[in-house]
Amino acid sequence: xxxxxxxxxxxxxxxxxxxxxxxxxxxxxxxxxxxxxxxxxxxxxxxxxxxxxxxxxxxxxxxxxxxxxxxxxxxxxxxxxxxxxxxxxxxxxxxxxxxxxxxxxxxxxxxxxxxxxxxxxxxxxxxxxxxxxxxxxxxxxxxxxxxxxxxxxxxxxxxxxxxxxxxxxxxxxxxxxxxxxxxxxxxxxxxxxxxxxxxxxxxxxxx
Amino acid sequence: xxxxxxxxxxxxxxxxxxxxxxxxxxxxxxxxxxxxxxxxxxxxxxxxxxxxxxxxxxxxxxxxxxxxxxxxxxxxxxxxxxxxxxxxxxxxxxxxxxxxxxxxxxxxxxxxxxxxxxxxxxxxxxxxxxxxxxxxxxxxxxxxxxxxxxxxxxxxxxxxxxxxxxxxxxxxxxxxxxxxxxxxxxxxxxxx
Numbered sequence: 001x002x003x004x005x006x007x008x009x010x011x012x013x014x015x016x017x018x019x020x021x022x023x024x025x026x027x028x029x030x031x032x033x034x035x036x037x038x039x040x041x042x043x044x045x046x047x048x049x050x051x052x053x054x055x056x057x058x059x060x061x062x063x064x065x066x067x068x069x070x071x072x073x074x075x076x077x078x079x080x081x082x083x084x085x086x087x088x089x090x091x092x093x094x095x096x097x098x099x100x101x102x103x104x105x106x107x108x109x110x111x112x113x114x115x116x117x118x119x120x121x122x123x124x125x126x127x128x129x130x131x132x133x134x135x136x137x138x139x140x141x142x143x144x145x146x147x148x149x150x151x152x153x154x155x156x157x158x159x160x161x162x163x164x165x166x167x168x169x170x171x172x173x174x175x176x177x178x179x180x181x182x183x184x185x186x187x188x189x190x191x192x193x194x195x196x197x198x199x200x201x202x203x204x205x206x207x
Numbered sequence: 208x209x210x211x212x213x214x215x216x217x218x219x220x221x222x223x224x225x226x227x228x229x230x231x232x233x234x235x236x237x238x239x240x241x242x243x244x245x246x247x248x249x250x251x252x253x254x255x256x257x258x259x260x261x262x263x264x265x266x267x268x269x270x271x272x273x274x275x276x277x278x279x280x281x282x283x284x285x286x287x288x289x290x291x292x293x294x295x296x297x298x299x300x301x302x303x304x305x306x307x308x309x310x311x312x313x314x315x316x317x318x319x320x321x322x323x324x325x326x327x328x329x330x331x332x333x334x335x336x337x338x339x340x341x342x343x344x345x346x347x348x349x350x351x352x353x354x355x356x357x358x359x360x361x362x363x364x365x366x367x368x369x370x371x372x373x374x375x376x377x378x379x380x381x382x383x384x385x386x387x388x389x390x391x392x393x394x395x396x397x398x399x
Contacts, residue, residue: 046255049254049255050254050255050256053254053255053383054254057296129376129377129379130305130376130377131377131378132300132305132377133296133300133377134296134299134300134303136295136296136299139294139295139296141295142295142299
């Protein structure tokens, strides 16, 4: 009886791999968004052009790293069960949670993919000119570009617009995600946040 | 592969043509370049910063006699795929089609057509610089100090990369990579 209880408690937590990937990616994604917004403006200012150029190279390297991490994470998610939702959650919240999680995964894959597609075109959509710069992963090795799109200006425009639109959508969704986690922890006082952040004090409502 | 072969043949033919008249008439001394004590470097600006690079692979044939400049010749062949700057993004860019296009035009070369004295140890070599199959007339001013059988030569040349057809699609207005590229050549050679 006691053993079953402990097992239940454990299954309320995400796996260690899922927890590590979640928080690591959370930090990297927030930093990536910050760098992405900053560099887009700073690249046009001669005073910050050099730093913005470096930021672009960094943003590309981190973005591709995040793409790999997102794929690993999605594979892990599909291969492992997640903690069941607390019993008394209303139906609409279950749907909303499910939908937002699917969207978060979609954004984590599509945002770096659209960025990779954009740089693969070797096109500067803001200037409307060719702009072929290779992608070298953190200055160490050349990351291949997607073949067959070199010099495709219209595709570059679509890729860049998609990249930016999805990134801003992700920012909005992150606010919802964080707000929902805080609501579960502080208002509902259930185990939703604890299941992803097990170092905090165990909440009163564990069932 | 064909391109590479064609390059080799062109350079070999050029070398033969340059040296044959010298062989027939009064010869200017042949100098063997000491590669370890010589370097071909380039510098410019990129994204608001200076870059400094060098070519790791190149060869030179030098026939030079201060008393017989008419028969003096300089030929330099540079492997464009050997350019290094210490920045992988720059190095990867340089071999790309719109820059050196090293896959199709592995070698660039300079062939002097006439060398004249500017007085003292100063000389001027006029010649053709061939990059990506396109020849551009250039003048390379240089100093040469001969000490017995050993000679030191040094020259710098400012090149307009746009005129040479380098990076003309991505950065034709030189907003990123400066228009002027300074090429500096430092050669130590032994009389052969």
